[in-house]
Amino acid sequence: MKKGRKILTAIAGTALVLSLTLTGCGTTQSLTPTDTAKKLNYPTKPVNMVIAFTAGGSSDIQARIMQKYWNKYVPQQPWVFKYTTGAGGAIGFAEAAHAQPDGYTIGGVNVPHIVLQPMAQGAQFSIDDYAYIAQVVNDPQVLAVRKDSKFNSWKDVIDYSKANPDKLKLGIVGTFSGHHMMLLDLEDKTGMKPTQVVYKGAADQNAALLGGEIDVMIGNINDVMRSVDQMKILAIAADKRSSFLPDVPTFKETGLDLVSDIRRGFVVPKKTDPQIVQFLRDTFKKINDDADYIADMKKAGQPQEYMSGEDFDKFVHAQNAHAKELLTKFKLIK
């Protein structure tokens, strides 16, 4: 009996995926507008969701959870996923920036990526190309060492590094990335002088820390959780402690004003009809208030944190000013 149900779920699941793809081709739709969409007449066709990272990745999984609830609140039209990957997300972010501003292309964006890529790497979009819908994820960064490390607090690390300039090997993932910004912030605020070792991804960085190639690393909660048994997490760069790591103190509560994280949100092109933007903002808020959605996010290990489109817009611009100041100070941009 139980087996039979499992088979049924599997078939139903496959059918669901198929039907989603198929309805993507349907053109004539008998529209039943909900209250908010009464005057708006949107959406009347499937909405493209541009994901700047590979299918099955963390961004994709988050958007797929969201899709489930979009279908609940906006049942008339589905999302069609499009994966435009490359250059650390810049290609997909640019696509979302330059799409037709008709509300039928939503893009998933990451901060600080969308701030740093145009600033330092010549990416072909700017943070002013977007109308911001919502922030949905806030993945704070942490300072981590090996379980058997002699460092027991972030202050130990800073003290050692100040006493032995260039001797501390500190791993980050990518340059002009969230990790890089946190490192510059740390150097700026504490005067530490580590040697920075740049890794391609969280996998080889985790391996390097556990194998003793580096002494300390900056990581995201999402990544350190996978190897948390072999690591000691010294501090978290967030306003409050994380429910994933309740015993880890924040930098703030131990005397250093440092908040550094990677945030994910959704945008449409700037020139999109304000009514549509408002509709999307309202819908995303509804989804983020849904208790089932929050439970699903937690189960998938996604650090859910909602911020309204207006606030997200302000946040991105504040990050932009901060990054510009920091990168200029360290002579990384002119």
Next chain:
Amino acid sequence: MWGHILTGIINSFLPLNFLLMIVGLIGGIIIGALPGLTATMGVALMVPVTFAMNPISGLIMLGAIYSGAIYGGSNSAVLINTPGTPSSVATTFDGWPMTQKGMADEALNTSLIGSAFGGLFGTLVLLFMAAPMATLALKFGAPEFFWLCIFGLSTIAAMSQGNVLKGLISGALGVLISTIGLDPMQGLPRFTFGYYSLVQGIEVIPAMIGLFSFSQVIYLVGSKNKYIADYKPKKGVTLRVLGKLFRDCKGNMIRSSIIGTIVGILPGAGGEIASIISYNEAKRWDRNRDKFGTGVIEGVCASETANNATIGGSLIPMLTLGIPGSAVAAIIMGALLAHGIQPGFKIFTNSADLAYSFIVSMLVVNILMVVIGSFLIKGTAKVLNVPTPYIGVAIVALSVIGSYAIRNSMIDVIVMIFFGLFGHFGGRVGLDTGSMALGIILGPIVEDNLGKSMSLADAEGSIFTVFFSHPISLLLIILTVTSVMTPMFLARRRAKKEAAKNV
């Protein structure tokens, strides 16, 4: 543990799971065989489907797709000289000459049996030695990676015997091409000439499709042959090849499996490096090493055994440490996390049924692959009975679609055509596409790890200690030197012999 293994066997033979294995294998083989569709894409596409299944069935299907796709890449490598996945580049070196000699059946069956053997070997290591092997992933730092890739590049010397200079030039060009795009240390664009599309660098797969497949089409179109190669189906080839492999290639298969498993364990190195190194080693250890490259089953066997052995290897650090050993392992880990299962040593106790069922199912998958593969071969080999003009058109269409599919970008199609022309006309002046491919594949990894090692050297205060003091590094340096010297030594000995004969 044996109890869990028994549960795993039972789970593997549940009708639904067994069906998923068959579907996954067939789907994987087709995805792998089509140039441009890689194992990574195949597995990633199916992850959302597994959300609706129970985790065990989902993992079993993903494992079957992974195995099928890595094996499938050899089909197109052998039949139309196009590596279906980057892991099969080294398979073209002997697979394609075999087809041209009318031995396509033998080549296809060799790659099938080799793949299954390698797959089984890797999975058995995963099953019985996961914990001790996992620590190996951690011992391998940036300097070790640097030397491993240099060792891989030394294959060029062996590959281009008789014309080492042109081989080296081709390899160097490949490395140069791989430096286009953002540099790994500073994150700044290089060689983009202000053209933003080049910021992400030259995508490896379109370049491979161009170098191997598109350049081959130009040659085919220019030739007057009615068919790509003579092909007459033979009966009982599978058994004959099986006999020959276990008689003459035991050492080769075991050596390639070990290389594949170890390379698979390392995060950042996968089937493409394993197959190249195994090919080189098989050649170096073989008595008839001059025959490599002319179409011998030993070459196909080494490459294909190694790349399937990486599968089990890449899952070891993923399951035990949460550090995926390959891009596909990373996606499978994503699927685990989405089901709320945390990888780590605890997975073998907390989710033992799941972990062991997954591993045991991989054993079943590899055995099943021989049965399914030998049926599919009969069909795929018929490609050779299609007249050249039609095949030419089909390859061009597949090359364009495959290049475009990587990231939905026309740039990649242009890259593919450029490398096709480059490969074709370069080939006429003696440039070696194989060496260039090695440069393009290994270049970025060499650079990335050189950069990291230099940063480490800053902290250590000495370049020497970082590069020359670790035991694994020293071993790799010795291997590299031997690998470079062997062809030279052999050439001299042959010259001496001939001189003696002429006297």
